[in-house]
Amino acid sequence: xxxxKEVLAEKVREFEERTxxxxxxxxxxxxxxxxxxxxxxxxxxxxxxxxxxxxxxxRSRRSFLTAGAAAVAGILGWSWISSxxxxxxxxxxxxxxxxxxxxxxxxxQLAKEFPLSSVTPIRTNGYEGLExxxxxxxxxxxxxxxxGRVDDLILTLDDIKKMPRADLVTEFKCIEGWSTIVHWTGxxxxxxxxxxxxxxxxxxxxxxxxxxxxxxxxxxxNTPDEKYYVGWDMPSILHxxxxxxxxxxxxxxxxxxxxxxxxxxxxxxxxxxxxRIGRIEFTNERPKDFxxxxxxxxxxxx
Amino acid sequence: xxxQLEKKHPLAIRWLHWINFPLLxxxxxxxxxxxxxxxxxxxxxxxxxxxxxxPQGFYDALSVPQRLAExxxxxxxxxxxxxxxxxxxxxxTIVSGEWRAIVPVPGSLKxxxxxxxxxxxxxxxxxxxGKYNDAQRLSYTSVILMGAGSVLTGLAIYKPxxxxxxxxxxxxxxxxxxxxxxxxxxxxxxxxxxxxQVAMAGWRNFNSMITGYDVVDVPVDTKELPIxxxxxxxx
Numbered sequence: 001x002x003x004x005k006e007v008l009a010e011k012v013r014e015f016e017e018r019t020x021x022x023x024x025x026x027x028x029x030x031x032x033x034x035x036x037x038x039x040x041x042x043x044x045x046x047x048x049x050x051x052x053x054x055x056x057x058x059r060s061r062r063s064f065l066t067a068g069a070a071a072v073a074g075i076l077g078w079s080w081i082s083s084x085x086x087x088x089x090x091x092x093x094x095x096x097x098x099x100x101x102x103x104x105x106x107x108x109q110l111a112k113e114f115p116l117s118s119v120t121p122i123r124t125n126g127y128e129g130l131e132x133x134x135x136x137x138x139x140x141x142x143x144x145x146x147x148g149r150v151d152d153l154i155l156t157l158d159d160i161k162k163m164p165r166a167d168l169v170t171e172f173k174c175i176e177g178w179s180t181i182v183h184w185t186g187x188x189x190x191x192x193x194x195x196x197x198x199x200x201x202x203x204x205x206x207x208x209x210x211x212x213x214x215x216x217x218x219x220x221x222n223t224p225d226e227k228y229y230v231g232w233d234m235p236s237i238l239h240x241x242x243x244x245x246x247x248x249x250x251x252x253x254x255x256x257x258x259x260x261x262x263x264x265x266x267x268x269x270x271x272x273x274x275x276r277i278g279r280i281e282f283t284n285e286r287p288k289d290f291x292x293x294x295x296x297x298x299x300x301x302x
Numbered sequence: 303x304x305x306q307l308e309k310k311h312p313l314a315i316r317w318l319h320w321i322n323f324p325l326l327x328x329x330x331x332x333x334x335x336x337x338x339x340x341x342x343x344x345x346x347x348x349x350x351x352x353x354x355x356x357p358q359g360f361y362d363a364l365s366v367p368q369r370l371a372e373x374x375x376x377x378x379x380x381x382x383x384x385x386x387x388x389x390x391x392x393x394x395t396i397v398s399g400e401w402r403a404i405v406p407v408p409g410s411l412k413x414x415x416x417x418x419x420x421x422x423x424x425x426x427x428x429x430x431x432g433k434y435n436d437a438q439r440l441s442y443t444s445v446i447l448m449g450a451g452s453v454l455t456g457l458a459i460y461k462p463x464x465x466x467x468x469x470x471x472x473x474x475x476x477x478x479x480x481x482x483x484x485x486x487x488x489x490x491x492x493x494x495x496x497x498x499q500v501a502m503a504g505w506r507n508f509n510s511m512i513t514g515y516d517v518v519d520v521p522v523d524t525k526e527l528p529i530x531x532x533x534x535x536x537x
Binding site: 036038051179297301 | 337
């Protein structure tokens with residue numbers, strides 16, 4: 001009996017030496033972490049070295065063939081797909097994300113507003129469509145797609161400024177990843193749309209506040225030279241934190257920030273907040289969008 | 303010495319683990335393409351910048367510059383697969399009981415440093431463990447929580463208006479982006495340590511993540527041993 005114990009003790013020392021584990025650590029010492037949570041082990045019957053090696057070899061061969069085939073299929077499959085197909089795939093994934101985002105969009109969901117003291121220095125980015133100078137006194141805004149008329153309505157800056165003033169101090173977010181806090185002053189786009197109502201889908205008289213869902217789906221905006229253009233979905237542009245802005249941080253807009261009139265909104269990235277607006281059109285067709293043509297998300301909603 | 307085959311990793315865990323590898327790699331790569339457009343983070347000490355994420359040579363070597371749109375395309379497509387794979391993994395881990403091997407247990411924090419000391423060959427004996435040691439329990443649980451953190455901070459940056467409560471939870475838009483960035487750096491560090499540890503653990507351990515099986519010694523029946531505890535050994 002004691003001889004047997006000696007043999008076992010020798011085995012234990014050998015096991016500990018070889019594995020670095022104490023023998024009582026696995027599996028049924030109460031201090032063992034496996035036993036604390038009743039971790040299970042799944043063990044085969046005892047095997048000879050040769051039999052164990054043979055079985056693991058067969059399993060390895062099968063698993064490596066499967067894994068290798070999966071990896072090769074994945075890599076070859078992905079490289080086989082043309083770049084046009086990938087672009088289409090990415091575009092439809094943007095559109096899927098957009099539809100999900102729009103399904104949960106609520107005009108009552110507001111972005112955080114900041115005190116005036118939080119305003120940070122202006123950071124200017126994006127000069128497309130801003131070539132040449134513009135005289136605010138001579139500038140006019142053309143508005144198309146209005147209910148009850150075919151031709152564009154022409155407005156002056158004074159016409160815009162006659163509408164109720166609104167202030168918005170929110171975090172402006174550039175698609176590049178930076179943000180600044182800006183104080184915008186202007187006219188709520190929803191007020192503008194109520195004053196100059198868009199066409200409806202049903203043909204019924206428009207009711208911007210009461211039944212916005214009947215309005216045409218989109219708004220297209222572009223600079224006077226038409227070199228920069230953006231498309232907006234109607235719910236985002238009617239959101240209570242979207243302005244037609246003519247002042248920035250208490251000063252009239254500077255040319256590089258979009259004088260005389262630009263869009264400012266907490267609902268979308270800066271690329272959508274078009275500067276120096278020349279024309280606005282209400283439309284049922286999804287408008288073209290400058291940066292979407294370079295592969296960015298058309299919706300770009302926050 | 304007689305051997306046994308031990309089933310260590312279920313088929314589902316192995317697939318989910320290996321699918322996660324390219325998905326996480328694509329998320330990090332596309333994240334880098336996006337980060338490049340506003341690369342503001344670094345390690346600063348007493349106002350002195352020790353390291354800037356990232357040096358220009360790093361971007362140039364990987365041809366990162368001017369690919370923001372592409373980065374966003376990849377990021378906002380593969381985010382779904384990454385998140386779904388992660389959610390399926392967590393559900394499977396809970397339902398199958400595999401969580402028992404992964405979550406920390408009382409004393410894990412205390413024992414984990416000894417695991418590290420043992421791995422560094424400073425001490426000879428490893429602390430008692432189950433399938434995974436305490437350092438593994440802590441790091442595998444952390445990396446799952448990091449995945450959840452990346453998804454949540456990602457959503458906070460992606461939809462700061464619609465999910466403004468979530469953005470606020472992370473301290474606002476700028477902080478959410480900062481946390482998202484550092485979680486990514488942590489994934490890279492985890493990956494480096496993980497690969498090093500797997501390399502040190504040897505082929506059979508790596509093989510078990512492919513096949514599911516390892517070859518183990520038939521455990522010594524401890525009940526027959528005279529040295530179970532100090533007292534017994536003294537008799």
